[in-house]
Amino acid sequence: MKNRLEEFRSQRGWTQQELADQVEVSRQTIISLENGRYNPSILLAFRLARLFQMPIEDLFLYSPEEENHE
Amino acid sequence: MKNRLEEFRSQRGWTQQELADQVEVSRQTIISLENGRYNPSILLAFRLARLFQMPIEDLFLYSPEEENHE
DNA sequence: ATAATATGTACAGTTTACTTTACATGGGAG
């Protein structure tokens, strides 16, 4: 799933470590999210959306077509 | 995390199995979500929100106070 | 040059979401 994490983080002048600290995950987790290695848990998604003050849907861009796992 | 799954499901007259089929998970998963055994993945949350035609935030009720894992 | 900072990769380990199967219970409908 695509996301706009890096965009909003650097918009605010934050490092990956600073973002990680604010939502209480490791720096590795932020890197993996930004680089699309995996999707956040819903709890982390809520924390990030809250931090950036926007709905989850604005931060994480869901598209059903990406979900073809037959 | 609290959610309103059962409420919206029975509002529509659906069984757990019918809901499970529509979002392509097992019935066990729906039971576990409804009974608060665990939280959905963000992908499943998106699928459910889409099905019920509402934002994730309306279906799954996040409260930071529940998250005290020090 | 070298020291510090920011980003990235790799890998092994833990936790949790989700599956499958099997079985229990309670409420209608015949």
Add this chain to the structure above:
DNA sequence: CTCCCATGTAAAGTAAACTGTACATATTAT
């Protein structure tokens, strides 16, 4: 009463999210 259906629990297994550590590289500052 018995059959069916919806809901629930339990347990073992897999997949994916997340952690910690260690190392590489590029940029900037001293």
